Structures are given as C-alpha cells and as structure tokens.
Amino acid sequence: MRKPVLLFFMMMWGAITCAQTTPALKNYVSLVDATRENKPIEKLYIQTDKPYYITGDTIRLKAYLLHADYLTLSSRSVIMYVELDDQEGKPAKRMMLPVESGLAWGDIALDEKDIPSGSYTLRAYTNWMRNFGEDYIFKKDIYVSPSAGNATLVKANFKQEGNKVETALQFTTLDGKPLLVKDMELKVMDGRKNLSKDQLSTGMDGTIKVNFDLPQTINPITIQAKDVTKGITDATTLTIPVTINRIENTDVQFMPEGGNLVAGIKTKVGFKAIAEDGKGTNITGKILNSKQQEVATFKTIHAGMGSFEFTPQLNETYTAKVNGITKSYPLPIVNPTGTTLRVEQNLNSDSLTITIITNQILNNTTYNLIGQSRGVVCFAQTISFSNNTTQVLKAARPAFPTGIARFTVINSNHQPINERQVFINWNDQLNISIETNQPTYSIRDSIALAIQVKDKDGKPVQGSFSLAVTDDSQVKTDSLSSNILNNLLLTSDLKGNIENPNHYFINPSQKQTELDNLMLTQGWVGY
Structure with a gap:
C-alpha cells in the first residue's frame, strides 16, 4: 500500500516543482525530505478492550506502531514499552512488548495489591520516539474502580453563589440503581486539609444535598465520601472533585491567523476560553482599542473556541472585554511591519486559497511557501512582492491526504515567519x-x-484490526471520545487536550467552522 501513496505524492510534487519553484526552493525541499527520511517519526496508538476497568480486571491491548508520514506499519523498532502510571506520575506497572511488523499485543493484570482503584495514565513509547520529546509518547487516561460488588458511581452538580457552594450528590451502583438510605460520611477537603466533616443519609433516589463555604485557596477542593452504614465493612472512600467554574477565573487567549498582528492588515483572530476545570467555556465580548472604542465583537461557537476579524492599527494596543468579567484580556502586540498568512478552504472547491499580505515595500525580495502533511512536502512555491503587497495563491487540495496540512512562509534566510494549519x-x-x-x-x-x-x-x-466484545450494561462507550482515527489524523499533531475529538468527524461538513477554529487555536504557531 505504501508505494502507490508515495508515487501519488511524487507526481503532484513533480508537477509543482517544474512550473513554480526556484533551484533554491528545490534544494530546501530536498533538505526537508532528507531530514524526514533520515530521522523518521513513529506514531503509536494503543487500542484497549474497554475505556475503564474495575480492580481484578485485565487490560487487553493491541498496539499499532506506524510511520508518521504515510501511516504505514513501522519496522524500525522491535521493542515498545507500556507503563501504567498513577496520579503522581509513578509507574505502577511497566512492561516491554515485542513489536512485529508494527504490531504488538499485551495484557495488564489489575490486581488490587499493585493497582488500587483510582485514576491512571497508560503511556506507551519506543526508545526511538523518546528522541522527539514527550509530545510523541502515546497517553490515555484509564480509571480503575473498586470491584463490581462495591463499585459506586457518583453524579455531582455544583452551584456557587458568592463563597457558598451547594451540590446534590447522587450515589448509584454501576447498573444505575440508587443507593437507598445509606449513611455516608462526607469530608470537604482543601488539598490534604480537612475543612468539614458530616454524616448524612441518602434519600430514596440515592441523593444527598451538601452545602459548604468555598475557601480562598489554590489547592483542589474535593469531597471524600464513605459508606458507614451499619454492617458495611469493606466500603471504599470515594474522592469527588469539586468543579467550580468561577467566571472571573476564566482564561482567554487570542491567536492571530498566521502568527502575528500586523498594522493595517485585516486579520482573523482565533480565541479560546478555558474555565477553571480546564475545559472550554462559552463567552461573548468585544475588542477595545486604547481609547476604549469598540473595534470588533466575539462569541464562542464550540468548546470555548471562536474567531473574529479586525484591522489592527499602528501604535495601537487592544484588549478584550468579556461580558460578566471585570478584568480585561490583552491581545498580542501589533507589529509595525511584517507579513500575514491566510488560508481558506471551500469544501466545494479542489483548491485552497492562500493569501500572503505585507505592509512593506519588498522590491527584489522573495519568500517561499511550503505546504506539508505529516512532514511530507505536498506544495511549494516561490513568492515575490515586486509590484504589489498581496499575493493570492491556489494549492490543489487533492495534493494533501486527509489530516492536518501545515503551510509555512519562509524568508530568504530559511527562517519561518508565518504558519497556518488547516484540516483536510x-x-x-x-x-x-x-x-x-x-x-x-x-x-x-x-x-x-x-x-x-x-x-x-x-x-x-x-x-x-482490533475487536472487543463487552457487556452494554457494564461498559458504556463514548462516541465523541478518542479513537484511532481522530488520534492519528488530528489530536496527535495538536497541542493540549482536545475535548470530544470525534465530534469533528461526525457529519464533518457541518463542523468545518468549528474545526477551523480548533486549527486556529490549538494548531497555532507564532514566530
């Protein structure tokens, strides 16, 4: 399967280089290709039989070790390492698996002595992958609950008013049956400090209402719950994180398309709002200049992300005012001179429209635009601003496979000055x-x-392929969570946590704007 794909890329590249490149650009592309071939990157995906487990279970896994460029099975590494790390990052279990033609299998026994109930991280890597940093190591969150006979699920909904917090905790068994009239010992914890202790009974729906004062602290606030009903001797202490999203603690970041704001050039700006729990949150607001004049408005679309356009001015500074929040958020500084990069994708067209604008007079100055997918150069063109300040180019979409396409503007010193990622x-x-x-x-x-x-x-x-057979009454799969498709094509090449990554692959034509906002924010690079 690899040779036809390689031939496809070479054919597209050959057509472009013959018509639109210079010898210097050809040499640069050859250098990029040589580096990729001499230092190939491996990608690893671990498929587990279930998303979560109970003590005494066995994690059954299959590993796919691939070449990052063409996503074909790798034969470079013959040993891979699998770790199950606890919440402190210490390996609770570690094993080596032989890799044969890019495939490996293994089991991890979750005996209660070595793997008590709690949250773990499954990490997997080869020695070769460690040369490229932590970002290339495969990671997956694994939760191990107590044995099925004692396992308890807790639903919590926290509400805050001032420094007062109230919540309703509902305790159920794994199959959803409420724990009726159970005596529960509840402790509100500030890190390791006990703030309060009480004993309450669940109602006929398994619910307990709890109220407490929220302390001024940077430590995580949790509720520890334990069944102390008479006759219960093997109850496990449950730790329930208190997720309070105080709006004034919302973090908002702004990322100009292509990397920079340049005076006098209209620019799209992506933004992401993150609540205290680390997840995206919805906001609305406006952009103000130094005279407190409104120049743009913004609104999130999905997962705390959105975008807007405005034209920054020379010697101006800009801040964002979020509705409901007293503090302001600064936008990146406005560069007096420079270039901007815009990439637009029309799903009904076979071409990407790439616009490069400068506010300088650049006689006899050339730049190179490189388009890559998984490290393979799929597009390259030399740009000259001899008679104008705007260059509009077309890049053939079929030259890029499904996945992230990365466009970079490089100056005559081979330094990148703008970058933009899009998903095809x-x-x-x-x-x-x-x-x-x-x-x-x-x-x-x-x-x-x-x-x-x-x-x-x-x-x-x-x-x-991998196949797992599970009981629907005990194992609930999340159709929006990570899987081999969205991991290899999307999330493994982006920064930070991607919420519900499979959301972007369900009816993808309807998610184009949301996906582009993801590229603008978590795919953003600034130089």
Missing part, C-alpha cells in the same frame, strides 16, 4: 460492517460474525 478531510475512512449469524442467542451459545471491510470506493481491504 476526504471522508476516506474504512467502512466496516459486522453481521451475526442469528438475531438472538442463549447463554453459552457460540456467536459467528461476518466482518467486511471496504474502502470509500467499496473495494475490499486487507489489514490488521
């Missing part, structure tokens, strides 16, 4: 169908499955 989706994922040999089964029946895998054109596909 050809909806070319595999179509998998599973059929059983009969509609219903009895206990201990054998189940025969017919599994068929086809590509987007309906042609059968041969490959290596």
Whole structure:
C-alpha cells in the first residue's frame, strides 16, 4: 500500500516543482525530505478492550506502531514499552512488548495489591520516539474502580453563589440503581486539609444535598465520601472533585491567523476560553482599542473556541472585554511591519486559497511557501512582492491526504515567519460492517460474525484490526471520545487536550467552522 501513496505524492510534487519553484526552493525541499527520511517519526496508538476497568480486571491491548508520514506499519523498532502510571506520575506497572511488523499485543493484570482503584495514565513509547520529546509518547487516561460488588458511581452538580457552594450528590451502583438510605460520611477537603466533616443519609433516589463555604485557596477542593452504614465493612472512600467554574477565573487567549498582528492588515483572530476545570467555556465580548472604542465583537461557537476579524492599527494596543468579567484580556502586540498568512478552504472547491499580505515595500525580495502533511512536502512555491503587497495563491487540495496540512512562509534566510494549519478531510475512512449469524442467542451459545471491510470506493481491504466484545450494561462507550482515527489524523499533531475529538468527524461538513477554529487555536504557531 505504501508505494502507490508515495508515487501519488511524487507526481503532484513533480508537477509543482517544474512550473513554480526556484533551484533554491528545490534544494530546501530536498533538505526537508532528507531530514524526514533520515530521522523518521513513529506514531503509536494503543487500542484497549474497554475505556475503564474495575480492580481484578485485565487490560487487553493491541498496539499499532506506524510511520508518521504515510501511516504505514513501522519496522524500525522491535521493542515498545507500556507503563501504567498513577496520579503522581509513578509507574505502577511497566512492561516491554515485542513489536512485529508494527504490531504488538499485551495484557495488564489489575490486581488490587499493585493497582488500587483510582485514576491512571497508560503511556506507551519506543526508545526511538523518546528522541522527539514527550509530545510523541502515546497517553490515555484509564480509571480503575473498586470491584463490581462495591463499585459506586457518583453524579455531582455544583452551584456557587458568592463563597457558598451547594451540590446534590447522587450515589448509584454501576447498573444505575440508587443507593437507598445509606449513611455516608462526607469530608470537604482543601488539598490534604480537612475543612468539614458530616454524616448524612441518602434519600430514596440515592441523593444527598451538601452545602459548604468555598475557601480562598489554590489547592483542589474535593469531597471524600464513605459508606458507614451499619454492617458495611469493606466500603471504599470515594474522592469527588469539586468543579467550580468561577467566571472571573476564566482564561482567554487570542491567536492571530498566521502568527502575528500586523498594522493595517485585516486579520482573523482565533480565541479560546478555558474555565477553571480546564475545559472550554462559552463567552461573548468585544475588542477595545486604547481609547476604549469598540473595534470588533466575539462569541464562542464550540468548546470555548471562536474567531473574529479586525484591522489592527499602528501604535495601537487592544484588549478584550468579556461580558460578566471585570478584568480585561490583552491581545498580542501589533507589529509595525511584517507579513500575514491566510488560508481558506471551500469544501466545494479542489483548491485552497492562500493569501500572503505585507505592509512593506519588498522590491527584489522573495519568500517561499511550503505546504506539508505529516512532514511530507505536498506544495511549494516561490513568492515575490515586486509590484504589489498581496499575493493570492491556489494549492490543489487533492495534493494533501486527509489530516492536518501545515503551510509555512519562509524568508530568504530559511527562517519561518508565518504558519497556518488547516484540516483536510476526504471522508476516506474504512467502512466496516459486522453481521451475526442469528438475531438472538442463549447463554453459552457460540456467536459467528461476518466482518467486511471496504474502502470509500467499496473495494475490499486487507489489514490488521482490533475487536472487543463487552457487556452494554457494564461498559458504556463514548462516541465523541478518542479513537484511532481522530488520534492519528488530528489530536496527535495538536497541542493540549482536545475535548470530544470525534465530534469533528461526525457529519464533518457541518463542523468545518468549528474545526477551523480548533486549527486556529490549538494548531497555532507564532514566530
């Protein structure tokens, strides 16, 4: 499968280089390609059989080790390391797995002595991956709950008014049955400090109402709950994080498209608002200049992200005023001179529109624009601002595979000065169908499955796949969470945590603006 893909890229690149590049640019592209081939990056994805576990369970996993450029199975590394780290980052278990043709399998026994209930991080890597930094190491959050007989789920909804916090805690079993009339010992904790202690009983719906004063602290506030009902001897202490999103503690960051605000050039600005719990939050507001005049308004669209446009002026400073928050947020400084980079994608067009603008007179000055996907150069063109300050280019979308396309403007000293990332989706994922040999089964029946895998054109596909069979009453899968598709194509190449990453792959044509805001913010690079 790799050779046809490689040929496709080379054919597209050959057509571009013959018509629109200089010898210096060809040499630069050759250097980029040589670096990628000499220091290839590996990507690793771990597929587990369940999203969460109970003590005594076994994590069954399959690993896919891939070349980052063409996402083909890697044969570079023959050993991979898998760790299960506790909340302090210490390995509770560590194992080495042999890798054969990019594939590996393994089991992690969750015995209660070594792996008590709590939150863990599954980390996996090869020695070669460690050369490229922590960002390339695979990580996945794993929660291990107490054994099924004692496992308890807690639903909490916190409300704050002033320094008063109130919540209703609902305690249920794993299958959703409320814990009726249970005596619960509750402790409100400021880090390790005990703020209050009380004993309350659950109602007929398993709910307890709790009120307490919120202290002035930077420590995490938690509630520890333990069933102390008479006759209960093996109850586990549950730790419930108190998630209070005080609006005045909202963090808002602004990221100009292409990296910089330049005086006199209209620019799109992406922004992201993050609440105290680390998740995106909805905000509205306006942009003010130094004279407190409104120059733009903004509003989040999804997951605390949005974008707006305005034209920054020379010797001006700008701040954002968020509705409901007294403090102001500064925007990046306005550069007196420079270049801006804008990339626009129309799903009904086969071309990307790339606009590069400068506010300087650049006679006999050339720049290079490089477009890459997974480190492979798919587009390159030399730019000259001889007679004007604006260059509008077209890049063929079919030259880029599904995934993140990164465009970089490079000056004559081979220094990057602007960068913009966009996501291209050809909806070319595999179509998998599973059929059983009969509609219903009895206990201990054998189940025969017919599994068929086809590509987007309906042609059968041969490959290596993972399959897990779980009980729907005990294991609930999240259709918006991370999976092999959104991890390899999207989240592994972006900074920070991506909330509900599969949201962008469900009806993707309707999520184009939301996805572009994600690229503007968590794909932002400034020079």
